[in-house]
Amino acid sequence: MRQRIRSAGRWTWIGGLMIALVVAGCASPAGDAITVRVDYSHDEFNTQFIQYFPDQIQVHPGDTVRFVQDWTGEAHTVTFGTAVREALETNRPLIEQYGHLPEDQVPPEIFEQFLEAECTLPVLFSECEGPPSESEAAGEAEAAGTEPEEAFPPIDQSIAQPCLIEEGAIPTDGGPCPNQELGAFDGTEAFYNSGFIGFETDRENVFNLEVSESIVPGVYPFFCAVHGSFQNGVMEVVPADQPIASPNEVNEQTREELNEVVEPFRQVFAQAQGGEIVMGGEAFSGNFSGLVDEQVQGLLNEFVPETITTEVNEPVTWLMFGPHSISFDVPEYFPIYDVQEDGSVTANDEIFAPAGGAPEIEEPEDPTQPLVIDGGSWDGSGFWSSGVLFSDAYVQYTLRFSTPGTYRYACLIHPPMVGTIEVSG
Numbered sequence: 131m132r133q134r135i136r137s138a139g140r141w142t143w144i145g146g147l148m149i150a151l152v153v154a155g156c157a158s159p160a161g162d163a164i165t166v167r168v169d170y171s172h173d174e175f176n177t178q179f180i181q182y183f184p185d186q187i188q189v190h191p192g193d194t195v196r197f198v199q200d201w202t203g204e205a206h207t208v209t210f211g212t213a214v215r216e217a218l219e220t221n222r223p224l225i226e227q228y229g230h231l232p233e234d235q236v237p238p239e240i241f242e243q244f245l246e247a248e249c250t251l252p253v254l255f256s257e258c259e260g261p262p263s264e265s266e267a268a269g270e271a272e273a274a275g276t277e278p279e280e281a282f283p284p285i286d287q288s289i290a291q292p293c294l295i296e297e298g299a300i301p302t303d304g305g306p307c308p309n310q311e312l313g314a315f316d317g318t319e320a321f322y323n324s325g326f327i328g329f330e331t332d333r334e335n336v337f338n339l340e341v342s343e344s345i346v347p348g349v350y351p352f353f354c355a356v357h358g359s360f361q362n363g364v365m366e367v368v369p370a371d372q373p374i375a376s377p378n379e380v381n382e383q384t385r386e387e388l389n390e391v392v393e394p395f396r397q398v399f400a401q402a403q404g405g406e407i408v409m410g411g412e413a414f415s416g417n418f419s420g421l422v423d424e425q426v427q428g429l430l431n432e433f434v435p436e437t438i439t440t441e442v443n444e445p446v447t448w449l450m451f452g453p454h455s456i457s458f459d460v461p462e463y464f465p466i467y468d469v470q471e472d473g474s475v476t477a478n479d480e481i482f483a484p485a486g487g488a489p490e491i492e493e494p495e496d497p498t499q500p501l502v503i504d505g506g507s508w509d510g511s512g513f514w515s516s517g518v519l520f521s522d523a524y525v526q527y528t529l530r531f532s533t534p535g536t537y538r539y540a541c542l543i544h545p546p547m548v549g550t551i552e553v554s555g
């Protein structure tokens with residue numbers, strides 16, 4: 131399934147995806163390394179942010195930068211290289227200037243300029259036509275009928291796994307990169323990709339970037355090859371004899387930036403707990419499955435209220451903002467992605483499809499219209515899932531329960547996102 135997801139009113143692409151993979155721990159944390167946070171889950175409510183915090187850092191040659199990712203269900207990479215540099219240098223200022231606007235308010239020539247650059251970037255689920263970033267293997271497999279129509283496209287292994295291309299083009303065959311030993315980053319590499327930062331803990335998933343002693347001072351942009359140039363940052367290498375911000379000062383800046391992006395979510399969360407939110411001038415009330423805010427490049431991943439009480443065969447309706455599923459009796463181990471013994475990263479197609487008798491998802495012809503689905507009834511036993519649903523507007527999903535009981539449910543692409551239904555007879 132390929133989704134164009136306009137998150138929180140921004141013209142970006144967020145492959146609504148999640149990864150549950152375990153990789154061996156990286157090198158031990160460098161003592162005085164600068165830390166960049168990748169994504170962020172707030173401690174008062176679960177969130178995800180398709181951003182780096184901070185998105186501008188200064189380092190010295192020979193430094194190590196710790197990229198530390200919170201586990202929100204989303205996969206991210208840290209990707210540098212001369213092959214991606216130009217596109218990032220074009221798009222970063224465009225995003226800074228226009229990124230907060232809804233797509234239809236961005237001047238068409240700007241949008242075109244953005245797309246042209248974006249389409250030269252290797253991005254996991256690109257919507258650009260043809261190479262380089264589209265996995266050609268996906269199209270071929272579909273054409274040959276070897277993949278079910280709704281299956282997740284194959285994962286491009288040169289994005290999912292570490293990849294170093296010293297010179298020349300980035301592979302587009304979907305296979306693993308011949309060289310996965312990154313070594314220190316010297317700034318001359320064509321493609322220098324961390325691969326998916328693997329799951330270790332909720333808070334401490336680390337990619338250590340070693341900056342080479344021999345790197346030429348200057349500006350090195352980077353981005354996430356899962357989410358495209360909207361998730362970007364810049365590392366400035368400063369000569370060793372010039373001062374830069376200390377790791378503590380960087381952390382303080384990070385904290386400030388996080389507080390800033392969380393604040394609008396705090397407000398919409400409080401509204402939802404009160405039973406009503408206002409989005410784009412429209413009021414919505416009821417049960418919420420995920421929340422967004424127009425100002426924020428991110429998602430608030432909570433079911434609100436956390437517990438819903440209902441009666442047998444009474445309809446329960448959720449309003450869903452952002453991509454989510456409503457899933458009962460979830461198998462204990464149900465990763466979105468898995469790492470195979472040979473290191474290849476594979477997707478679990480079952481995550482995205484309806485299960486247990488839930489209706490097939492028909493995407494609306496006009497993606498700006500809400501997606502309204504009657505999920506029927508669940509009898510309280512066996513894995514049941516709405517499938518992962520998304521609409522640019524919102525999804526309205528209704529389900530009934532034919533058996534009294536207390537049921538836990540979850541969103542399959544956002545691991546911390548869980549709720550309870552109490553059904554009385």
Ligand SMILES: [Cu+2]
Pocket residue numbers: 420431453454455541542543544547
């Ligand atoms: Cu979710």
